[in-house]
Amino acid sequence: MTSRAGQADKRRRALISAALREVSDAGSLDVTVARIAARAGVSSALAHHYFGGKEDLILATMRHLLAEFGDAIRAELRASTGPRDRVSALVRASFAPDQFHRATIGAWLIFYTKAMSSPEAARLLRLYQRRLQSNLVHALRPLVGGAAPALARTTAALIDGLYLHEALKREPADPDVAIALIEATLDRAIGDRWQAGTGRAVAAGRPV
Amino acid sequence: MTSRAGQADKRRRALISAALREVSDAGSLDVTVARIAARAGVSSALAHHYFGGKEDLILATMRHLLAEFGDAIRAELRASTGPRDRVSALVRASFAPDQFHRATIGAWLIFYTKAMSSPEAARLLRLYQRRLQSNLVHALRPLVGGAAPALARTTAALIDGLYLHEALKREPADPDVAIALIEATLDRAIGDRWQAGTGRAVAAGRPV
DNA sequence: TCATATTGATTGATCGGTCAATCAATTTCT
């Protein structure tokens, strides 16, 4: 059964999961190590034993979220078909059920503010931003050429902005309308030069 | 000299301003009443005397920010010329130097997270969102008709998303590129049915 | 038995809030 070895990772996972839920429930980082530990079914001393301190536990939770998001990106990207769908895959990944669950949405926002006072948190978040930006530019380049960076920035801002708005709503999160809004914006920017469905760029775009 | 009347408002203003700077500097709401009061040049007890408690001081600071934003909106709207410029006015107001100052950007974000644990903060923020949304729909209606609500939501999300990104950057904030990104997105959505400069809608839009 | 896992108890520090006391300005009374 639960061999003594391997307990460590199990506990770490349990503590990270508990921290995520606790932070999300509280709606802030004002959560006590004791409560997180209790939720994970262990003592607060054990949390310190495994993570060294509260800060490290929080950062580990952040890293966990980032890693999960990276997985979602890779999965959607692998399943995507053709250039235009690559862009949609990135949007879909951002709003994948896992990322877009009630508990996760608020946590993202909380970690954003954490980044304003914690250099390590800022570093992690910038890493996520750079990766998404780079993925978007790469996917958009064959569709809009030199306009890719600006459109990528716009899309990234749109994604985060819709997350932000979702965090304040009472109703259950609905990824579909968010996705639809982004896709419509993308279509307007791409549509001029890209014939959806044909798989190839049209000869000339509309001026300006 | 400093007549006793009017001292109260002066102190209140000083405390709110100090709270804003302190919160912005700390990058979080983990600021002590003592430090805020010290920055305002008074004792912490006085802060309690005027505001009742830390929570109320923070909420008053939020209200101040909201009110300032409302002023910026009204000013830009009053100076706007024609329907298309009305939309731009709302965008400009959102990135007006006052709102878009280093200290203010972070504070907005912090207040967003505060709204997740404070019903009153949530109420205030939703008020701001509703007002911006309603202003945007009103301004967009003559330009895009029934598409106004969706485009308004997109624009609002874009504004907040760009704020979010700005909060994480080290470089000084640059409102112009943010505005340019939003205007380009708006032009793509409006351009089809609205000839910029002519002041009237074109006969037919591009299908889809 | 030995190492690791786990805990309960404790501590030192921080902070929000309260309160009694002081001080300065203003009003009232004579």
Place this chain on the structure above:
DNA sequence: AGAAATTGATTGACCGATCAATCAATATGA
């Protein structure tokens, strides 16, 4: 006008609560 009374502004000192972190002691599996 001038003394006395009243009101509001302001403070330093203090209290109670909270919490992260530590540590010595105990349990558990190999």
